Amino acid sequence: MFFQYQRANITALAIILTLLPIQAFADDLNAANTSWILTSTALVLFMTIPGLSLFYGGLVRSKNVLSVLMQCFAITCLASIVWFAFGYSVAFGDGGSMNAYIGNLDNLFLGKVTEGSMSGDIPESVFAMFQMTFAIITPALIVGAFAERMRFSAMLLFSGLWLTLVYAPITHWVWGGGWLGEMGLLDFAGGTVVHITAGVGALVAALVLGNRKGFPRQAMPPHNLTMTVTGAGMLWVGWFGFNGGSALAANGDAGMAMLVTHISAAAGSLAWMMMEWTKHGKPSVLGIVTGMVAGLGTITPASGFVGPAGALIIGLSAGVICYYATQAIKQRFKIDDSLDVFPVHGVGGMLGTLLAGVFASDALGIFSGQGYNEGMNMASQVSVQLVGIIATFTYTAIVSYILLKLVDKLLVLRVDEEEEVRGLDLVEHDERGYDL
Numbered sequence: 071m072f073f074q075y076q077r078a079n080i081t082a083l084a085i086i087l088t089l090l091p092i093q094a095f096a097d098d099l100n101a102a103n104t105s106w107i108l109t110s111t112a113l114v115l116f117m118t119i120p121g122l123s124l125f126y127g128g129l130v131r132s133k134n135v136l137s138v139l140m141q142c143f144a145i146t147c148l149a150s151i152v153w154f155a156f157g158y159s160v161a162f163g164d165g166g167s168m169n170a171y172i173g174n175l176d177n178l179f180l181g182k183v184t185e186g187s188m189s190g191d192i193p194e195s196v197f198a199m200f201q202m203t204f205a206i207i208t209p210a211l212i213v214g215a216f217a218e219r220m221r222f223s224a225m226l227l228f229s230g231l232w233l234t235l236v237y238a239p240i241t242h243w244v245w246g247g248g249w250l251g252e253m254g255l256l257d258f259a260g261g262t263v264v265h266i267t268a269g270v271g272a273l274v275a276a277l278v279l280g281n282r283k284g285f286p287r288q289a290m291p292p293h294n295l296t297m298t299v300t301g302a303g304m305l306w307v308g309w310f311g312f313n314g315g316s317a318l319a320a321n322g323d324a325g326m327a328m329l330v331t332h333i334s335a336a337a338g339s340l341a342w343m344m345m346e347w348t349k350h351g352k353p354s355v356l357g358i359v360t361g362m363v364a365g366l367g368t369i370t371p372a373s374g375f376v377g378p379a380g381a382l383i384i385g386l387s388a389g390v391i392c393y394y395a396t397q398a399i400k401q402r403f404k405i406d407d408s409l410d411v412f413p414v415h416g417v418g419g420m421l422g423t424l425l426a427g428v429f430a431s432d433a434l435g436i437f438s439g440q441g442y443n444e445g446m447n448m449a450s451q452v453s454v455q456l457v458g459i460i461a462t463f464t465y466t467a468i469v470s471y472i473l474l475k476l477v478d479k480l481l482v483l484r485v486d487e488e489e490e491v492r493g494l495d496l497v498e499h500d501e502r503g504y505d506l
Contacts, residue, residue: 100191102320107196110315114203117308118210119146124301125359126214129409132293133493134218135503141213141222145229149206152233154180157205158198160234161241170249173242190318200315201241208264209233214409215272216279219490222498224481231473232271236466240267244458254443255458256430256451258327259316261371261423262462269416270466272407278474279484281406283491295355302359306335309366313373327373331366334373334385338365341389357393360414364392367418372426376439380429383437384422392418420459427455 123142127135149157156178163173176182180198189197209229216225243250244263257263282290292298313331317324342361347353368388369381376384395413399405407413431448432441442451477483484490489497496502 098191099188099193100319103318104192104196106320106324107192107200107315107318110311111196111200111203113308113311114200114207114315115146117305117312118203118207119143121301121304121308122207122210124297125305125363126217126301126409128294128297128299128301129214129292129356130217131290131493132503133495135293135495136501137222137494137498138213138217139503140499141225142210144222144226145210145213146206148226148230149209149233150202152230153198153202153205157233157238158201160238161201161205162198162246163242164247165242169247170252171243172239172248173246192318197318204260204264204312205233205237205241208237208260208268209271211264211268211411211415212272212275214411215276215407217408218494219279219282219484220275221482221485222494224477224483227481228275228473228477228483231477232470235473236267236271236469237263240462240465243461250458250461253457254446254451254454256375256426256455257371257423257458258374258426259313259370261368261419261426262458265367265370265415265419266423266459266462267466269412269414269419270463271470272411273405273416274467274470275474276405276407276412278471278478281404282408283487285406286400286404292356299355299359302362306362306366309335309370313370317374323374326377330373330376330378330381331369333378333381334369334388335362335365337382337385338362338368338389338392341365341386342393343389345390345393360396360410361389361393364388364414364418367415368392368422368425371419371423372429372439374440375426375430377429377437379436380425380434380439384425384429387425388418388421391421420463423459424452424455427452 119142123139126142127138130138156175158180159175159177160173163175163177165171165173183194183198185193185195187194209232212232241263242248244255244257245251250262255262284290309331310328314324314328317327339358339361342364343353343358346357365385365388369384372380372384392414395417396410399407399410399413428448429437430439430442430451432438474483485494485497
């Protein structure tokens with residue numbers, strides 16, 4: 071009798087459970103997608119430390135190598151805490167009546183991110199961490215513009231403020247439900263959000279700080295190209311997570327993003343190498359790795375929208391145009407953007423954002439991409455891309471300039487001439503990169 075009673079209870083419970091509302095499919099965890107974004111997150115962090123750190127570290131003089139490594143490492147730590155505290159909320163929160171421009175502060179300290187909260191079909195914790203790695207590498211890119219002359223304390227304050235007032239709002243504009251995203255801007259993985267903001271911020275920083283002592287008369291060659299090539303290889307591999315992970319799924323979009331990323335990097339490398347070979351008679355290691363970064367940065371906004379043949383054109387264009395931009399910035403305008411951040415990332419980001427509006431077309435034969443959104447054609451899409459480029463450039467330039475001037479008043483941006491001659495490794499950290 072007891073067992074019959076228990077069996078009846080179990081049957082009744084089963085019937086009740088079948089009548090309960092089933093959680094929507096979009097909120098069900100997709101293990102494959104989650105695994106891919108976890109992997110991509112690690113790859114993007116790998117791009118900053120050690121990838122970008124080694125790439126930049128080899129490009130400066132030996133007396134400043136530790137300062138660059140330290141800056142990249144410290145920015146990684148600082149940006150992580152800023153993103154956790156309020157950056158993620160500002161970038162991806164619902165700003166209500168101001169949502170077109172900025173998110174809210176409802177998710178301070180990731181208070182709403184729990185083990186069970188979801189972003190689509192992946193845990194929100196994974197999405198927040200993936201986006202954190204983007205917030206890390208973007209201000210770290212700017213380091214290349216003021217290498218060998220900015221005070222460490224000023225760098226920390228500027229980077230924290232810049233991440234808060236430039237990167238987070240523009241991320242919201244494009245990816246967080248803001249006005250550029252609503253307008254239909256195509257930026258798959260950060261042409262505006264990452265590369266234009268970093269490039270323009272770098273250009274403004276180089277102008278505000280002024281040239282290094284001896285520039286452009288004194289040669290300032292890289293001290294360790296072996297280190298630079300090692301970092302470049304890490305960047306290339308890590309970029310698969312950067313672009314492929316931006317699909318936020320383990321699907322065909324991610325696969326195509328990886329394919330076009332690789333093609334553009336290879337084409338950019340060869341194009342830059344050939345430009346140097348033609349002009350100087352010999353191809354350089356520095357040239358081929360710089361062309362790779364140009365190809366990667368330029369394909370980034372287009373990587374989820376274009377096909378392989380379009381990626382080839384984008385990569386070749388990046389190698390040629392970014393090469394000439396580098397020559398113009400340093401030789402014609404005499405601007406000491408130490409490690410070519412603006413001509414490679416800024417110009418590359420603008421070029422890629424514009425070309426995304428061209429090669430996303432499904433009417434270009436072998437050069438076709440996935441097609442435009444409903445109601446868009448090439449002319450309307452290119453117009454939207456131009457609006458995104460101009461808005462990002464203008465806002466970043468103005469706010470970066472104000473922040474640099476503010477930090478200079480509070481802490482003094484630049485080391486003095488004697489300290490610059492001694493090198494930042496000893497002056498700022500009391501250490502040497504090499505003790506031979």
